[in-house]
Amino acid sequence: MTVTPLPHLCIEKIVKRYPGQMALDHVSLSVERGSYVVLLGPSGSGKTTLLSIIGGFTMPEGGAIRIGGEDVTAFPPSRRPTTTVFQDYALFPHMTVATNVGFGLKMKPMSPQERKQRVQDMLRLVGLEQQRDRAIQALSGGQRQRVALARALAVDPEILLLDEPLGALDLALRRQVQEELRRLQRQMNRTFIHVTHDQEEAMALADLVVVMSHGRIEDVGTPRRVYLRPASRFTATFMGESTQITGRVAHRAGDVLTLETAFGTIEGIAAPNPGAVGDMPSSSTVLQKDDEAVAIIRPENFTFNPENKQSLPTATVMEMIFQGNYVRILALTDAGQELVLCLPPQQAPTVGTRIVPCCSVDDVVIVPA
Amino acid sequence: MNILSLRRALSWKGLGLLYMLACYGFIFLPVIVLVLFSFQDGRLPVPPFHGPTLFWYGEVLANSRLVAAMGNSFLVGVGSSLLSLVLGFLAAYGLARYRLRGRSLIRGFLVLPMAVSYLIVGMGLLVMASWAHIAPSLWLVGISHVVINMPLAFALCAAQFSETQARIEMAAGDLGASLPRILLQVTVPMMAPTLIAAFILCFTLSWDEFLSAFLLSRFEITLPVAIWGILRGGLNPQTNAIGSLVFFGVVALALIAEALLFRKKKNSA
Numbered sequence: 001m002t003v004t005p006l007p008h009l010c011i012e013k014i015v016k017r018y019p020g021q022m023a024l025d026h027v028s029l030s031v032e033r034g035s036y037v038v039l040l041g042p043s044g045s046g047k048t049t050l051l052s053i054i055g056g057f058t059m060p061e062g063g064a065i066r067i068g069g070e071d072v073t074a075f076p077p078s079r080r081p082t083t084t085v086f087q088d089y090a091l092f093p094h095m096t097v098a099t100n101v102g103f104g105l106k107m108k109p110m111s112p113q114e115r116k117q118r119v120q121d122m123l124r125l126v127g128l129e130q131q132r133d134r135a136i137q138a139l140s141g142g143q144r145q146r147v148a149l150a151r152a153l154a155v156d157p158e159i160l161l162l163d164e165p166l167g168a169l170d171l172a173l174r175r176q177v178q179e180e181l182r183r184l185q186r187q188m189n190r191t192f193i194h195v196t197h198d199q200e201e202a203m204a205l206a207d208l209v210v211v212m213s214h215g216r217i218e219d220v221g222t223p224r225r226v227y228l229r230p231a232s233r234f235t236a237t238f239m240g241e242s243t244q245i246t247g248r249v250a251h252r253a254g255d256v257l258t259l260e261t262a263f264g265t266i267e268g269i270a271a272p273n274p275g276a277v278g279d280m281p282s283s284s285t286v287l288q289k290d291d292e293a294v295a296i297i298r299p300e301n302f303t304f305n306p307e308n309k310q311s312l313p314t315a316t317v318m319e320m321i322f323q324g325n326y327v328r329i330l331a332l333t334d335a336g337q338e339l340v341l342c343l344p345p346q347q348a349p350t351v352g353t354r355i356v357p358c359c360s361v362d363d364v365v366i367v368p369a
Numbered sequence: 370m371n372i373l374s375l376r377r378a379l380s381w382k383g384l385g386l387l388y389m390l391a392c393y394g395f396i397f398l399p400v401i402v403l404v405l406f407s408f409q410d411g412r413l414p415v416p417p418f419h420g421p422t423l424f425w426y427g428e429v430l431a432n433s434r435l436v437a438a439m440g441n442s443f444l445v446g447v448g449s450s451l452l453s454l455v456l457g458f459l460a461a462y463g464l465a466r467y468r469l470r471g472r473s474l475i476r477g478f479l480v481l482p483m484a485v486s487y488l489i490v491g492m493g494l495l496v497m498a499s500w501a502h503i504a505p506s507l508w509l510v511g512i513s514h515v516v517i518n519m520p521l522a523f524a525l526c527a528a529q530f531s532e533t534q535a536r537i538e539m540a541a542g543d544l545g546a547s548l549p550r551i552l553l554q555v556t557v558p559m560m561a562p563t564l565i566a567a568f569i570l571c572f573t574l575s576w577d578e579f580l581s582a583f584l585l586s587r588f589e590i591t592l593p594v595a596i597w598g599i600l601r602g603g604l605n606p607q608t609n610a611i612g613s614l615v616f617f618g619v620v621a622l623a624l625i626a627e628a629l630l631f632r633k634k635k636n637s638a
Contacts, residue, residue, distance in 0.1 A: 055543065056543075057539060057543075076542070077539070077542050077543040078542050078543065078544075078545045078546065078547070082543075083543055083544060084540070084543050086536055086539075086540060088533065088536060090533075090536040090537045090539065090540035091537070091540075092537060092540075092541070092555060092559075093537075093559060094558045094559055094561075103541065103544055103546070104544030104545055104546075106546075107544070107545040107546060107550075108545075151540075151544070152544075155544055155545065
């Protein structure tokens, strides 16, 4: 007999209203044990509210939160197997690094020796053994961040909640802490739920990206799938730059759609359902003939080699931005369609050049308008 | 022309200086005279000054009635200030951390006694006590000082609760700490400078307070009431000596309070 593993965290039809605004509109989500989940969305999308509801700081008006099968919706934060790393770290300013990390352990049945050992282990884990007796005020932003992390992990939570933990760090430090977070999560094999508005951060960290907008989940999937085959126009726009061509579905053959646009037809793959797993999931059947739709093409999927590819209309290069390892090109077709391309520097045309961009059918995703 | 404007500026500056000196003189000259004539070697604390001598300080400390009054004042001051602080702190915490209906109304009622004169507070308590057949005592004096000082303690504490501190308390709760533990191990230590300063201010006010202490005490009296009793018998360098002792004590406490509040501000800036 096989037992299907229960999802570790189960969010069921959570509803939360703020005056004049629906903060969360029947949000549901299942998370497997040991996965790194990133809630991604612009401010006001409800991601922070959702995290706060999982942690028990905010009460939902409807729905349930289950952790390991147990309904914890009515539990206060102290009774939940979760801990939170706050955006401003919320460290105890009157305690040393070690007493901060050991605070949560005072409520656990442990001997002082065990507690001391645990604090030592946690400090080693985040690389702050040398700073154990220092005051919080004497630490840098990155060090404070790591104290907050060690303090939250010391009590061995089942789920660690991180509220924009890298927001206050500079770019180089952010990259470094991203790697550390990922290493810690693998090493401890805990479920991490991380809120951010930075799509690059989401892609670097997540096993599962949850894209949110206006209190709803727009799309859920691996970073690769959500970037390359977004389920909606919002996801496509939020996950990075793209060329977007609006039109009407002229023909559907399996997963391949033919889109009738202002300058002719373009073929592409129909978008998957939101929440589709795998890197190449099957397509949604939502889009049918005569539906309004948008073709999404990522800038790196354009070439000038028409072999086995479809050609877009001729365009003029309007702007060229050198970005080091690639060149970003903004072009305009004669019919006024904007195109965004990324090319290696040596292939980049100069401003004013007439180009014929090409792309393969597989690299065009067609999402509902 | 240049010299003229320079002279004008100087004379304005001189006038300002004079004005400032007059202000300080007005405030501090009586205190200086009081302290100076506490060292008077003679029976009257009026010029010309003879001395100095510590005789009158010896007299004060040998006067068992005065020493007992000092003890009473200390007891009432410490007790009423502690109670004011605990009540004011808890009220401020509750109002800062919980969403209550009519919050601003409650806050208004809490600070209202600040606007009521000590005479009214004392008389009101006296009427209440005689109606309940409670004889005037140090306990009643202490209660009146709590009525007077609790709003101050409340206002000082309430000003210190911030969103940042709320999140730090949330973090402590998230790690499994109960409310009493959060209050004792997180909130109180974080607010320690404010709490100490508030206690000292309350104590200073209680130590000085005459009107309600006079109305509400009978056999056991506080220091201001005892001083008043001596003053009724006429001027005497002994009263100057007590006055000086009280003045120096209060100044020391005020300086400590100031230092603590100032340090707190510098830290948070």
